[in-house]
Amino acid sequence: MKGGRWITETGSSTYLSEAVAIWFRDLRGEFRTRYAVNAILMFAVTTLIAVSFSIGSFRIGEGEQPFLYAVLLWIILVFSALSGLSRSFVKEEEASTMDVLKLSARPQAVFLGKLFFNLTLLAALELIIVPSFILLMDYKIELPGLFVAMVVSGGVGLGGGTTIVAAMIAQASARGALFSVLSFPLLLPLMITAIKGCEKAAVGTNNSGWPEVRIAVAYSVVMIVMSLFLFPLIWEE
Amino acid sequence: MKEGLDFVLAVNLVIWSGLALYLFILDRKIKRLEETAANRRQ
């Protein structure tokens, strides 16, 4: 290999394959240490139990259920995500593996890898929390298709909006609090949209074209594309 | 003119003139600092 043109050749390696390598490494590490999953899931389950225990399924009147349940669900999802999504970057900094990673990987690949990992975490979170929430609170949903689409696109937006913030706060002090402080204003439009979408799904409002899902998808695309542009700036040097 | 309006107007004017005076003083102070900084550089 040495002496050839390999240094400036990309060969078969693409951003995607490198990102997948980072994604799988994070997953492997996560399986062995449960560093982020514990934080997120325990936070989510505790909150869900607290909500379910103190409100139950009878306190809220039939007419107000669709809206209030959507609000509760998204508060649980967003704040659980904020409690743990920064972990993958913070861990690199704490274990001082960040420098080696900076030396060996392209920034866009790092961003994508971490994004995939965060999306995996969010998928696990939603798979556990959303069905339990529906069962515990007796949440009646008229349009399951819209509901699922909203939860999925909202989850993608959560990951897309917070991954770059996680990379920033990992290199700052006062990490835990700062992550929520920085992410929340960015997530607000998404959260409001998702609540509205879930409410409509529960009521069964006939809205053709699913505008809320579209907004959430547009939000995700915009945030991810912007992050891909901006990430090299905060990652290098 | 309604009663009380002239009072509010007076309060507003007093606040504004105070603020403007403060800004002018600040301006002078900064200018002096800039001059000393420029002198030190030479």
Added chain:
Amino acid sequence: MYSLKVSNLCKQYTETYLFQDISFELHPGEVMAISGWNGSGKSTLLRVIAGLVRPTTGRVEMFFKGESIAREFRRRFVGMVAPAFSLYEELTALENLEFFCKVRGIGYDRESCLVIMEQIGLSESAGTLCRNYSSGMKQRLKLAQALLHKPPLLLLDEPGCNLDSKGMEVVENIIADQRRSGMSIIASNERREVDYGDRVINLSK
């Protein structure tokens, strides 16, 4: 074919210069040593050359056949070891090497990784989690990580730290190997490591 050119490097922290006006050129087959007291900026100089820290002024350029290498490809050009680096503790040694192969985009080849493990004397514990490694073993694995992609430029910051005499031999062999076709820069205070260098830059004023 390869070369490294460092011109007028300066790094400043608040009021004080860490180092000033460092310029040199390096060509294949050359080994340079950087010495200096603690806090004289040896490690920072290496980090600047690797591209981890932005210099206050000056530039670092790498060339391949006279062409400057874009930032994106520098990760293939440089291999670096430093005491401040760590590898992933929750992976085994071999998994670590596999990860760095893939992420560098050079393709994972188990056989050649095992050869490198052999070279650094860790072949028996290739499947052990790095968490259970001693600090000397970790240092050896860091050396392996830096050699994986056969970099033209090897940056060694205190390569001998935590190593026993056998480990020092490994370092010696690595530097001798690198001398055949590549460049290396060693930052150290150990007499023995500094002596590997054909040239020495002393950073202490």
Added chain:
Amino acid sequence: MIAKVLVTVWMAIIIVAAFLYANAAVGFPGETSRILFFHVPQAWVATLSFLISMIGSCIYLARRNLKADNLALSAAELGLLFCLLATASGSIFAKAAWGSFWNWDPRETSIVILLMIYGAYFALRSAVGDPEKRRIFAAVYSILAFVTVPFLVFVVPRITASLHPEDTMNPARPGMDPKTLKVFLGSLLAYTGLFIWLLRLRLRLLNLEGMQEPEFGARENMDRVGEEQ
């Protein structure tokens, strides 16, 4: 100097005109509609400084020019100040006109989000130790925050109907009293002038601070190899 005196006098004229020349709009309790001449320009300046801060951030990221970061920082500081002023003056009006200090009307929601963004911006700046990283991170965050604003415009008005007066108070629509319109536009001008004045003061002050720390200045010959943007 002349410009500053002009702003001073102009603002005084606007204050007098707001109370004496313009008529109170119909449909509002008492004289409360006169808030228009102060509250709306404050909100306008808050938005303007958000925009300027974002532009400064973009320039900083492209050129790594310290002055651009100073501009972004001082615009953000003034934005926060005017945001608070607009919130306070709006709240007083809300109490008088709608009966409570806070109603979560869409514009109140937006201004709270703006306040949160500014708060986060300063929290980030204070949490990053390395000065250069601090500037880069702040600029990146400011751009990210700006990108989410269009979504807010889309999303927020849908939750609740706006309590904000539209027709008689929106200069873009017919129905505004011509006298009111004149004073309102004058007030926008006065507030923008005040904003520029304050901004320049803050910039000069930041410049002075920068002179004491020379390492912030010398950044011209950075290593730019392979940084094609």
